[in-house]
Amino acid sequence: MTAAHQDSLDAATWLFVPGDRPDRFAKARAAGADMVVLDLEDAVAPERKDEARDYVHQWLAAGNRNAVRINADGTRWYADDLAMLARHRAVVMVPKAEDPAALGAIAAQLTEPALVALIETARGVLDAAAIADVPAVRRLAIGTFDLAAQLGIAPGDREALAPARGALVLASAAAGLAGPIDGVTGAVDEPELLTADVNYARRLGFAGKLCVHPRQVPTAAAALRPSADEIRWATTVVEATTTEGVAVLNGQMIDKPVVDRAQRILLQASPRP
Structure with a gap:
């Protein structure tokens, strides 16, 4: 198993960094996250997408090992993102994952595919088991903000999102994958809330956390570790x-x-x- 595959299987803390901020790439790695996710999607404005892709290409070409969140299928940047990643070995985080066939098509374009399926839609939740069964999919992750928006609920409403989280836990276990990765906690400077969110997700069977700021990493990591008891x-x-x-x-x-x-x-x- 390659390093990229092993990282995607084992990583607990996943830290996003904007793809158009190469000055932050090394800093993000130094923050101690198990996996840094170079983000070409939500964190990058449309007019900077091509520039961000070039920065990520240069970083990967220098031998750095990271995950990359590509732009979603159907956007004008999708094909170029995949063409760039076909030249590298990287974990690919696929947003709006809901079609197993589309994930298989992505994998076919990559040299050593290792995909994280970011499930952010009702269709993705309903098809989570089929998505988890795609051979190149190594982890499932939940995108609570996009999913909540589609469902018309608050992203912090644990009760409302419990069925979706449970579906990802069951799908991961049935496919023999590690526990899924929980969505972001938007409050950067509320460690108590972050700890509570991670503890809740971990009780459900989640084994990872998406982070949006380096300050969240140590708090999330501590909450993901088993207690002394x-x-x-x-x-x-x-x-x-x-x-x-x-x-x-x-x-x-x-x-x-x-x-x-x-x-x-x-x-x-x-x-x-």
């Missing part, structure tokens, strides 16, 4: 595991599903390379 429980379970397949710990049965969960927690707690 979780680590202690997982360590005790793994140590109590027997070759017979079933054990009893503190009066509670421990079988394979319990052990699998404990091992997943310890993996999440391990330092990232």
